[in-house]
Amino acid sequence: MNAEYVLRCLLMLCFALFSANASNWLYLAKLTSVGSIANEETCERLRGLIQRQVQICKRSIEVMDAVRRGAQLAIDECQFQFRNRRWNCSTLETMPVFGKVVTQGTREAAFVYAISAASVAFAVTRACSSGELEKCGCDRNVHGVSPEGFQWSGCSDNIAYGVAFSQSFVDVRERGKGQSSSRALMNLHNNEAGRKAILSHMRVECKCHGVSGSCEVKTCWKAMPPFRKVGNVIKEKFDGATEVEQRKVGTAKALVPRNSQFKPHTDEDLVYLEPSPDFCERDPRTPGMLGTVGRQCNRTSKAIDGCELMCCGRGFQTEEVQVVDRCSCKFHWCCYVKCKQCPKTVEMHTCR
Amino acid sequence: MAGAIIENMSTKKLVIFGVILLLFQAFSFMVGGLIAPGPTSVVHYLATKCVDTAKSHQSTKWFMPWGPNQCEKIRTFDEAMAKKIEANNIVFAVHIPLPNKEMSPWFQFILVILQFDIAFKMNNQIEDGALATVDVGLAYRDDSLSEWTEMAHSLEQRKLNCNFTTIKTYENEGRYYECDLLPFMEVGSVAHKYYLLNIRLPVHERKKVNVGIGEIKDIRLVGIHQNGGFTKVWFAMKTFLTPSILIIMIWYWRRITLMTRPPVLLEKVIFALGISMTFINIPVEWFSVGFNWTWMLLFGDIRQGIFYSMLLSFWIIFCGEHLMDQTERNRFSIYWKQVGPIVFGSFCLFIFDMCERGVQLTNPFYSIWASDVGTELAMAFIIVAGICACLYFLFLCFMVFQVFRNISGKRTSLPAMSKARRLHYEGLIFRFKFLMLVTLFCAAMTVIFFIISQVNEGHWHWGDYTVQVNSAFFTGIYGMWNLYVFAIMFLYAPSHKRYGDNQSSDPGASSGEEIQLTTTITHVDGPTEVYKMMGKDSQE
Numbered sequence: 001m002n003a004e005y006v007l008r009c010l011l012m013l014c015f016a017l018f019s020a021n022a023s024n025w026l027y028l029a030k031l032t033s034v035g036s037i038a039n040e041e042t043c044e045r046l047r048g049l050i051q052r053q054v055q056i057c058k059r060s061i062e063v064m065d066a067v068r069r070g071a072q073l074a075i076d077e078c079q080f081q082f083r084n085r086r087w088n089c090s091t092l093e094t095m096p097v098f099g100k101v102v103t104q105g106t107r108e109a110a111f112v113y114a115i116s117a118a119s120v121a122f123a124v125t126r127a128c129s130s131g132e133l134e135k136c137g138c139d140r141n142v143h144g145v146s147p148e149g150f151q152w153s154g155c156s157d158n159i160a161y162g163v164a165f166s167q168s169f170v171d172v173r174e175r176g177k178g179q180s181s182s183r184a185l186m187n188l189h190n191n192e193a194g195r196k197a198i199l200s201h202m203r204v205e206c207k208c209h210g211v212s213g214s215c216e217v218k219t220c221w222k223a224m225p226p227f228r229k230v231g232n233v234i235k236e237k238f239d240g241a242t243e244v245e246q247r248k249v250g251t252a253k254a255l256v257p258r259n260s261q262f263k264p265h266t267d268e269d270l271v272y273l274e275p276s277p278d279f280c281e282r283d284p285r286t287p288g289m290l291g292t293v294g295r296q297c298n299r300t301s302k303a304i305d306g307c308e309l310m311c312c313g314r315g316f317q318t319e320e321v322q323v324v325d326r327c328s329c330k331f332h333w334c335c336y337v338k339c340k341q342c343p344k345t346v347e348m349h350t351c352r
Numbered sequence: 353m354a355g356a357i358i359e360n361m362s363t364k365k366l367v368i369f370g371v372i373l374l375l376f377q378a379f380s381f382m383v384g385g386l387i388a389p390g391p392t393s394v395v396h397y398l399a400t401k402c403v404d405t406a407k408s409h410q411s412t413k414w415f416m417p418w419g420p421n422q423c424e425k426i427r428t429f430d431e432a433m434a435k436k437i438e439a440n441n442i443v444f445a446v447h448i449p450l451p452n453k454e455m456s457p458w459f460q461f462i463l464v465i466l467q468f469d470i471a472f473k474m475n476n477q478i479e480d481g482a483l484a485t486v487d488v489g490l491a492y493r494d495d496s497l498s499e500w501t502e503m504a505h506s507l508e509q510r511k512l513n514c515n516f517t518t519i520k521t522y523e524n525e526g527r528y529y530e531c532d533l534l535p536f537m538e539v540g541s542v543a544h545k546y547y548l549l550n551i552r553l554p555v556h557e558r559k560k561v562n563v564g565i566g567e568i569k570d571i572r573l574v575g576i577h578q579n580g581g582f583t584k585v586w587f588a589m590k591t592f593l594t595p596s597i598l599i600i601m602i603w604y605w606r607r608i609t610l611m612t613r614p615p616v617l618l619e620k621v622i623f624a625l626g627i628s629m630t631f632i633n634i635p636v637e638w639f640s641v642g643f644n645w646t647w648m649l650l651f652g653d654i655r656q657g658i659f660y661s662m663l664l665s666f667w668i669i670f671c672g673e674h675l676m677d678q679t680e681r682n683r684f685s686i687y688w689k690q691v692g693p694i695v696f697g698s699f700c701l702f703i704f705d706m707c708e709r710g711v712q713l714t715n716p717f718y719s720i721w722a723s724d725v726g727t728e729l730a731m732a733f734i735i736v737a738g739i740c741a742c743l744y745f746l747f748l749c750f751m752v753f754q755v756f757r758n759i760s761g762k763r764t765s766l767p768a769m770s771k772a773r774r775l776h777y778e779g780l781i782f783r784f785k786f787l788m789l790v791t792l793f794c795a796a797m798t799v800i801f802f803i804i805s806q807v808n809e810g811h812w813h814w815g816d817y818t819v820q821v822n823s824a825f826f827t828g829i830y831g832m833w834n835l836y837v838f839a840i841m842f843l844y845a846p847s848h849k850r851y852g853d854n855q856s857s858d859p860g861a862s863s864g865e866e867i868q869l870t871t872t873i874t875h876v877d878g879p880t881e882v883y884k885m886m887g888k889d890s891q892e
Binding site: 129136152154205207212219226331332333335336 | 389390391392393394395396397398399400417418427429432433436437438439442447449450451452453454456458463465467469473475476526527528533535553555557562563565566567568572574576577579580581652653656657701704705708709802805806826
């Protein structure tokens with residue numbers, strides 16, 4: 001047993017560890033210390049990227065800021081959508097960002113993958129429209145046989161570029177493994193479902209500008225939905241996600257619903273491989289599994305945010321708290337709020 | 353001479369002529385569908401939020417969203433809140449076009465649409481009938497290093513028509529309102545390479561300016577311009593069509609002047625139709641590539657308006673001249689009842705257009721729809737024009753109905769008539785039915801293609817080929833009406849041949865009927881013809 005062998009083993013082990021969690025790049029959102037990703041050396045220093053993502057980073061360095069914003073967006077939206085659930089998408093300061101919760105092929109993992117793929121597409125498209133990127137829709141041929149160029153036929157939609165970039169950057173890990181493992185197939189499917197949540201909810205808007213503004217000449221375009229809407233759509237898909245298993249269909253492997261009575265999932269649905277844990281208790285062996293002790297709950301609700309379910313039957317304690325509320329406020333459209341301070345007492349319920 | 357070419361043409365020749373026209377028609381569709389790109393392009397812009405650090409906001413400083421000398425930016429307004437930046441210090445900057453691109457005179461126009469992203473907040477909602485007051489400046493430059501030159505500056509008001517589709521609860525805070533698109537800017541010529549928009553939303557609490565417009569998150573703009581490729585194809589088409597129509601027009605007028613009689617009304621109207629078609633065809637737009645003529649958009653509207661009203665008048669007069677009810681017409685004043693609505697309606701649209709695009713010559717941010725009075729005025733003009741159009745079509749339908757009634761009346765008495773008279777009426781009926789058919793065909797094609805282009809997403813794929821349906825619609829329909837005018841001028845030009853040339857005589861000519869042949873366009877020639885034949889008869 002020589003040193004080279006040991007080294008290779010170590011490398012393999014590292015690879016295996018990382019491969020379980022392809023969403024490590026979300027750690028970019030936590031890298032506030034790195035100012036802006038401006039040169040190629042920064043790419044090497046970014047934690048959480050795999051080698052091929054580093055290559056993409058070097059090749060399209062200008063997009064990386066948008067990717068980082070996308071990562072932040074994904075985490076924010078996840079926390080908003082899960083604010084009333086037992087697992088509230090809480091992040092850790094270490095890698096992986098969500099702890100070990102998303103390393104298994106659960107529903108929660110499906111949601112995280114979908115929302116992060118969507119958020120990268122969203123953030124890159126936005127960066128295109130604000131002029132931060134130079135490539136965007138214009139270097140892609142979508143107009144068929146006519147001579148190309150901005151002057152001749154304009155550019156294609158930025159969303160096409162955003163989605164394509166998300167595909168190349170986010171999916172790169174699973175694509176590398178030859179799409180063999182069921183987990184890779186699940187991740188790929190959910191990534192695509194996340195991007196579909198944007199694409200199938202694009203709003204068509206039109207403007208008439210013919211003679212005297214008549215609709216003789218009408219121009220229509222597709223506008224990206226707000227990200228909150230994308231989050232809502234993916235959350236709905238989360239609620240109706242399909243449990244699947246890998247089976248051989250013909251020569252290729254594919255994911256099919258575990259219960260054959262269910263109708264097969266579509267491209268826009270989320271799929272998962274394993275049922276989720278109950279997230280009730282804190283588990284020191286699983287980072288990120290924080291449990292629901294100390295979480296606030298709603299006494300009147302019968303849903304998952306209600307004290308009954310949230311506290312997993314452990315009961316809750318109620319205390320009266322004095323809070324200073326802002327009231328009768330005056331707002332400007334930006335950056336200015338003048339409020340009175342109204343103290344009031346509220347009942348707060350926290351899980352035992 | 354009597355009758356038009358179409359009556360004396362053999363069926364074979366007529367079919368050949370029709371096939372040639374159809375070939376040209378197919379060609380004009382193909383030019384648009386296969387060579388040209390889509391007619392317009394859309395570019396999305398997201399305004400960059402710049403911070404104006406200067407104390408006085410009246411400075412002539414321009415804020416660049418990116419590139420060298422870019423402004424001090426903030427990403428979100430939470431950041432501004434933390435840095436204690438006020439609303440009045442925020443400038444939304446948009447550079448047209450996006451980086452590494454240049455605008456070009458071939459784009460013909462730029463149209464910009466404004467959209468606010470307004471987040472819902474329980475205690476900061478959009479008030480009813482909220483107005484956004486926008487202080488906007490437009491500047492241009494022609495190379496990426498020189499200074500910006502101001503082009504226009506204006507304080508505009510836009511009505512926020514927003515609604516929140518979900519329930520207004522704390523749960524739904526952070527969702528966006530759904531707002532109507534706001535017309536923002538229209539520039540009639542693209543003479544410069546780079547444009548810069550600086551938008552401010554000044555807040556003045558006492559004057560109630562920009563108060564109660566909710567929490568604005570972003571400003572998005574949508575820029576629409578004509579594609580350079582489409583403009584080139586369009587110009588090429590116009591340049592090709594102008595001489596074709598011009599030549600047939602000269603030929604047609606020469607035919608008329610060769611006759612011994614003065615031209616009748618219908619002939620004059622057909623000639624006027626030719627003139628208005630040429631007026632549209634003449635490719636003066638070529639100048640817009642070299643000169644900064646912002647009025648080209650307005651001029652194009654006027655030219656189209658003149659052609660449409662000419663075409664509508666032509667249909668009415670054509671029907672009237674084929675009524676066959678023994679009334680003397682041949683005067684323009686007879687048709688005032690039918691032509692009146694056309695003139696009045698197009699005049700209304702002209703006034704409306706002057707109020708919108710006319711004012712935009714001086715202030716590109718002006719929109720008649722922005723103010724309540726303007727909206728009512730605009731609606732009034734459009735409604736009046738619509739009523740005129742309805743009136744016109746009622747008149748037209750009634751006239752066509754009358755013609756058909758007279759035709760079926762004449763049909764029964766045709767065999768009993770003398771040859772000259774029969775041929776005269778048969779000619780009239782044929783001419784009318786032919787034009788009726790062709791016109792209906794053209795109108796149906798226009799409507800069908802219009803609907804397709806409205807419903808369709810703009811291009812079809814056939815294997816490797818992409819067919820630009822919208823471009824095909826524009827070039828095809830434009831070509832079609834040109835061919836229509838061409839065909840009318842050719843087929844309805846006076847013929848050299850005579851009714852009775854081939855047959856020397858008609859023995860059963862009765863003398864009582866000829867006097868009545870004084871209707872329709874042949875009234876000047878008709879009697880002489882008949883008298884000649886009578887003379888022949890009497891000689892025999």
